Amino acid sequence: MIFSTKTISNFVLTMILVSLSSFTFAKDSITVNKAWVADAPPNSTMYAGYLTIKNSGSEEVELLTVSSPKFKKIEIHQTQIIRNIARMVEQDGLPIFENETTTFAPGGLHLMMIGPKSNMKIGDKIELTLKFENNLSKTVTAEVQKRVSK
Numbered sequence: 743m744i745f746s747t748k749t750i751s752n753f754v755l756t757m758i759l760v761s762l763s764s765f766t767f768a769k770d771s772i773t774v775n776k777a778w779v780a781d782a783p784p785n786s787t788m789y790a791g792y793l794t795i796k797n798s799g800s801e802e803v804e805l806l807t808v809s810s811p812k813f814k815k816i817e818i819h820q821t822q823i824i825r826n827i828a829r830m831v832e833q834d835g836l837p838i839f840e841n842e843t844t845t846f847a848p849g850g851l852h853l854m855m856i857g858p859k860s861n862m863k864i865g866d867k868i869e870l871t872l873k874f875e876n877n878l879s880k881t882v883t884a885e886v887q888k889r890v891s892k
């Protein structure tokens with residue numbers, strides 16, 4: 743087969759555009775919503791945070807870490823009932839499945855926010871940065887709200 747230089751350069755250009763658009767698509771496929779942090783008694787050393795992560799893309803994306811300037815450390819926890827006892831199990835990376843919304847909610851998945859750098863009160867705004875694979879990151883603002891028992 744013989745390719746003209748123009749054909750090859752068009753081919754290369756197409757490949758560049760294809761890889762750029764798939765990158766853009768992956769970046770825009772994740773949406774983080776409804777972020778809030780449950781109020782806790784004064785001097786609490788831990789808070790629980792909740793949010794939803796929607797993956798509208800066609801590929802699974804893994805949530806790697808969550809951080810906030812107002813906390814020393816944030817872990818991703820899943821509450822599991824093992825022999826009638828609720829235990830919190832740290833998730834080492836959390837797959838966010840394609841075409842699904844993953845919901846963090848009381849009694850299930852939550853952000854375990856450890857070591858607040860100051861006291862929190864209802865209405866305070868907390869910045870959360872979620873890092874995903876493929877160098878994707880999303881920053882959202884969570885408001886401290888009264889815990890609602892379900």
Ligand SMILES: [Cu+2]
Binds near residue numbers: 854
């Ligand atoms: Cu926990």
